[in-house]
Amino acid sequence: MYLVHAHFRAHVPLxxxxxxxxxxxxxxxxxxxxxxxxxxxxxxxxxxxxGFWLSAGTLREAETRTRNLCERALETVGELSxxxxxxxxxxxxxxxxxxxxxxxxxxxxxHDDESPQ
Numbered sequence: 001m002y003l004v005h006a007h008f009r010a011h012v013p014l015x016x017x018x019x020x021x022x023x024x025x026x027x028x029x030x031x032x033x034x035x036x037x038x039x040x041x042x043x044x045x046x047x048x049x050x051g052f053w054l055s056a057g058t059l060r061e062a063e064t065r066t067r068n069l070c071e072r073a074l075e076t077v078g079e080l081s082x083x084x085x086x087x088x089x090x091x092x093x094x095x096x097x098x099x100x101x102x103x104x105x106x107x108x109x110x111h112d113d114e115s116p117q
Contacts, residue, residue, distance in 0.1 A: 001036065001055055002062035006070045007086040010046040022048060024080055028073035034065065048083075063088050 008021070022040035029035055029052070037053040050070075056062035067088040074080045 001053060002059055002090060004052050004054065004062050004066040004088055005091050006050045006052065006066055006088045008048045008050070008070075008083050009086055010048075011082050011084060021080060021083055022050060024077050025050060025070065025073045028077055029069045032069055032072070035069070059090055063090060 035052050035054045039051050041049040052066050070085045
């Protein structure tokens with residue numbers, strides 16, 4: 001199971017509002033099948049991110065399928081013509097056990113992570 005974020009941008013401020021756009025894309029994608037769950041996030045104005053959870057053999061396959069589903073929605077649903085798919089990619093997430101940015105720093109004085117133990 002992979003999480004892929006599809007990033008969209010409106011061409012003009014008068015494009016279909018983000019909430020309506022998200023509903024139209026999600027309806028089209030769900031009708032195509034293969035997506036376990038999807039949810040919309042509304043960052044800055046005239047931008048939209050839709051997160052898709054889908055099963056795939058590889059991350060590349062998941063990203064390609066998401067891109068294809070979103071491009072098909074943009075081509076098929078006339079109301080979506082004022083929007084563009086910028087990218088479809090997995091977000092970079094650090095495992096929570098490793099801290100926010102990776103391995104935690106050693107708290108032992110004189111400990112050098114680069115030297116062999």
